[in-house]
Amino acid sequence: MNKVSIVTINYNQDKITEELLVSIAETNTYANIETIVVDNGSTHNPVPEWTTKFPDVKFIRSESNLGFSGGNNLGIADATGDYYFLVNNDTEFTPGLVQKLVDILDTHPHVGIISPKLMYHFNKNIIQYVGFTQVDYYTCRNRAVGKNETDKGQYDNLLGQTGYCHGGAMMVKRETCAKAGLMADNFFIYYEEVDWGERINKSGYQAWVRGDAVIYHKESMTVGKKSAFKEYFMNRNRILFIRHNAPAFKALVFYFYFMLMVVPRNIVNYIKEGKTEFISILFRAIWWNVTHSKHSTELGFTPNKVK
Structure with a gap:
């Protein structure tokens, strides 16, 4: 057994x-x-x-x-x-x-x-x-x-x-x-x-x-309230996933899609929701991927803030 x-x-x-x-x-x-x-x-x-x-x-x-x-x-x-x-x-x-x-x-x-x-x-x-x-x-x-x-x-x-x-x-x-x-x-x-x-x-x-x-x-059907921590890691890791796994051409298409579609849409939503402080968090997540290796263990955010 x-x-x-x-x-x-x-x-x-x-x-x-x-x-x-x-x-x-x-x-x-x-x-x-x-x-x-x-x-x-x-x-x-x-x-x-x-x-x-x-x-x-x-x-x-x-x-x-x-x-x-x-x-x-x-x-x-x-x-x-x-x-x-x-x-x-x-x-x-x-x-x-x-x-x-x-x-x-x-x-x-x-x-x-x-x-x-x-x-x-x-x-x-x-x-x-x-x-x-x-x-x-x-x-x-x-x-x-x-x-x-x-x-x-x-x-x-x-x-x-x-x-x-x-x-x-x-x-x-x-x-x-x-x-x-x-x-x-x-x-x-x-x-x-x-x-x-x-x-x-x-x-x-x-x-x-x-x-x-x-x-x-016991997780709720709804994701729950947005937080800076969640916005950072959801965006950072979405890009990181592509860097880890996607072939070069598909990754390039994703980067254009993310910058031209996802970023403007998210910024509009942040403004509508009164969460304008998340705009800098979004760009912080993007910048981490620009400045760090895909294998870097530097998180770029304080872990103890996780909920």
């Missing part, structure tokens, strides 16, 4: 993380697992208390916020499983979830990574994800399959290849990571799992989704 390492990240959300740990304990029936929680530089260090409260869980404390990519990579470095199940801390497991994903990885050697169907927790009849389309390099856009649809069982029999797995819940083979590498730390947050998916696809493995494996996600 292959061992599964469940890895999640906590950042100033102790109660939410504890709810996930309880969910795993109450619903999981797969015998060979370990659970790893990376505390990503939270203001208050919850690890000493958690060590007593959850003796069967492995806790890792990072004194600095390493972001989604760095936090998961830190957890993977300490994991002993054959498969790594990376899950957001604001998720809720369902019975049979781990087993259903393991069954596919056990029997399909060409599948390197797999996600379950993600459902919104606030309304467990609404779908968040049952697959992604491939990113269009010309625009750096793609689409989440099934998003905001009412679940009527239309994807229960879905099992097969998808563009990418979802960062909220994805099980990946150790051998996939050995061949494709881990997530690029310099994305920090946003686009990192899609960039990873590109490398996994190009390494010869397929990304799959299983529609009858379900996890609930």
Whole structure:
């Protein structure tokens, strides 16, 4: 029986993380697992208390916020499983979830990574994800399959290849990571799992989704309030993704598209929303890509401002 390492990240959300740990304990029936929680530089260090409260869980404390990519990579470095199940801390497991994903990885050697169907927790009849389309390099856009649809069982029999797995819940083979590498730390947050998916696809493995494996996600259907932090990394990393992955001609087309279409549109929206301070943030994100190597680990923004 292959061992599964469940890895999640906590950042100033102790109660939410504890709810996930309880969910795993109450619903999981797969015998060979370990659970790893990376505390990503939270203001208050919850690890000493958690060590007593959850003796069967492995806790890792990072004194600095390493972001989604760095936090998961830190957890993977300490994991002993054959498969790594990376899950957001604001998720809720369902019975049979781990087993259903393991069954596919056990029997399909060409599948390197797999996600379950993600459902919104606030309304467990609404779908968040049952697959992604491939990113269009010309625009750096793609689409989440099934998003905001009412679940009527239309994807229960879905099992097969998808563009990418979802960062909220994805099980990946150790051998996939050995061949494709881990997530690029310099994305920090946003686009990192899609960039990873590109490398996994190009390494010869397929990304799959299983529609009858379900996890609930407490994320809201709306993205939430804009922040300077989010605007910076969404724009910075959109460009960085293209630099990492697109062929030269398609990248050139994207740069023209971004500067002539996206930038003016964003500026107009910032003005309409009374967020004119975001204009400088947008150009700061662009300038980072002009002045830094695509492999640079200099983030250009204070990590501890992440929400």
